[in-house]
Amino acid sequence: MNCFEEDVPVPLSPMADYFSSTLINVFVIAVAESEIPIDDSKVQPLLKNKLLPICSRFSSIMVADKNGKKVWKQVDVNLKDHIKIPMFTSTNGTLKLYDQCFDEYMSKIAMEQLREDKPLWELHLFKYPTSKCEGTFIFKLHHALGDGYSFMTTFLSIVQSADNPSVPIKFPSSKSSSSTNAMPKQLSQTASMVFKSAFDFGWSLLKNSLIPDEQTPLRSGHEDVGFRPMSIVNVSLSLDNIKEVKNKLKVSVNDVLVGAIFFGIQLYMKAKNHRSRTAETTALVLLNTRNIRAYISAKEMHATNSKAPWGNRFHFMHVPVPMLSDKKELNPLEFVLDAKKNINRQRNSLAVPLTGVLLRLLNQIKGPQAATNYMYKIMNNASLSISHMVGPEEKVTLVNHPIKGFYFMTVGLSQSMTVTITSYMGYLRVGFGVEEGFIDEYQLKSCFDISLQMILEAAKKLPKM
Numbered sequence: 001m002n003c004f005e006e007d008v009p010v011p012l013s014p015m016a017d018y019f020s021s022t023l024i025n026v027f028v029i030a031v032a033e034s035e036i037p038i039d040d041s042k043v044q045p046l047l048k049n050k051l052l053p054i055c056s057r058f059s060s061i062m063v064a065d066k067n068g069k070k071v072w073k074q075v076d077v078n079l080k081d082h083i084k085i086p087m088f089t090s091t092n093g094t095l096k097l098y099d100q101c102f103d104e105y106m107s108k109i110a111m112e113q114l115r116e117d118k119p120l121w122e123l124h125l126f127k128y129p130t131s132k133c134e135g136t137f138i139f140k141l142h143h144a145l146g147d148g149y150s151f152m153t154t155f156l157s158i159v160q161s162a163d164n165p166s167v168p169i170k171f172p173s174s175k176s177s178s179s180t181n182a183m184p185k186q187l188s189q190t191a192s193m194v195f196k197s198a199f200d201f202g203w204s205l206l207k208n209s210l211i212p213d214e215q216t217p218l219r220s221g222h223e224d225v226g227f228r229p230m231s232i233v234n235v236s237l238s239l240d241n242i243k244e245v246k247n248k249l250k251v252s253v254n255d256v257l258v259g260a261i262f263f264g265i266q267l268y269m270k271a272k273n274h275r276s277r278t279a280e281t282t283a284l285v286l287l288n289t290r291n292i293r294a295y296i297s298a299k300e301m302h303a304t305n306s307k308a309p310w311g312n313r314f315h316f317m318h319v320p321v322p323m324l325s326d327k328k329e330l331n332p333l334e335f336v337l338d339a340k341k342n343i344n345r346q347r348n349s350l351a352v353p354l355t356g357v358l359l360r361l362l363n364q365i366k367g368p369q370a371a372t373n374y375m376y377k378i379m380n381n382a383s384l385s386i387s388h389m390v391g392p393e394e395k396v397t398l399v400n401h402p403i404k405g406f407y408f409m410t411v412g413l414s415q416s417m418t419v420t421i422t423s424y425m426g427y428l429r430v431g432f433g434v435e436e437g438f439i440d441e442y443q444l445k446s447c448f449d450i451s452l453q454m455i456l457e458a459a460k461k462l463p464k465m
Helices: 014-018 040-054 095-111 148-158 191-209 239-249 253-272 274-278 326-330 333-347 351-365 368-380 441-460
Strands: 027-034 060-064 070-074 121-126 135-142 230-238 282-288 314-320 384-390 396-398 401-411 417-424 427-435
Touching (some): 014 351, 014 368, 027 095, 027 148, 095 121, 148 282, 148 384, 148 401, 191 351, 230 441, 239 333, 239 427, 253 333, 253 417, 253 427, 282 333, 314 333, 314 351, 326 333, 333 351, 351 368, 384 401, 401 417, 401 427, 427 441
Antiparallel strands (some): 027 135, 027 401, 282 314, 396 401
8 A cells, every 4th residue: 555646746744854854864773683593585575575565655765846845756666775784704703792793883874874866764684693682673764754653553564473473463552542642622621721731832932942951961962963973772671560660650651761761861960960960951752643542554544534644743742851859869759750740741731733833834934944943943952852662562573583672763863862662572672872972871771770770669669559
């Protein structure tokens, strides 16, 4: 099922246009860890028979029409151009050596630009064993092709159930009843909520236009940070452990993780610079704006009037990071409760949709460049971004390769730090993408480990409800 009719150029969506400019150029890197060595002979049939038919953007390039506007144009795809297999001089290296090679390779491809005369995606096959797996599939996709929801639907469409390949994989869904785009029915009738929304929107305008976060050990302030080298590390967590805190505090899994991230980065900033514990720090939390949160098939996404259409359907919520007080350090659960309060306030506020309206008006009145400049300020004035994707609940295979682990990372955002959260098969992978040479990724990871452990221990001391 195609996103549009063949051979008919289609304009880029505004968000795709913003994310493919000289100012902002954003990619998503999705990593699937194989339990067995990779057989690359099976990859081309996978791409030809499964990936390309999902959406014709995977076989399209960006070109300018006669008016100078970017459009998608379908082209013939030579799959060999999109498959990259790195080769290293040592063929008998240790797992530690290949771990280092993998980290360096991830940093390398995070910085590389994709050729504009080819469809904007690649599949890298890291055919060396690491301490985590026997081989690694690395998909690199330009954000203009779609967002995390679109890409997760793509992944679910090309994998099979490990237990029974003949049975369609179960599409996971969030148990949260609140749509990320939904607003309370009584919102327009509630004066206090309208007042709060107006305040939040005004604060967002100030943050986006005039008041950037202070420079801290977490924010370098470099204007070209999105084009600087990035280092990537990730942590694997048990979902059951997170649910223990969730159930004790009556919050969501996402609230627990965001609270642990906030506490961890405050511990990191305190270790690097004691004065930074009082600095104003803001996180941009990604918000899916589709009418439903459950995944649907690619065919349903492309249907007319789909509730979950293909593309880039998201906005950012400005969420302040709580400052590290002695009280909060002694009771780190306060970070989780603050995360819940602030995220819920932004989710139920008019500030997010109003920012979307403002971007559309800028695009229509002043042109795409003005809207791109504003989007750049939204990202650049904050200290970090956080995004969360729900992955398969069951074990899957990719062309008969059992997948042991799965995670993603967004690269090219205008911040020194990006955090991604991915669930798969009862585990969570929290990834940290940081400005290389500015943030110590291993110390940051250690601070997150400490923060999570302190939160888990504090939750255990609470009485059962």
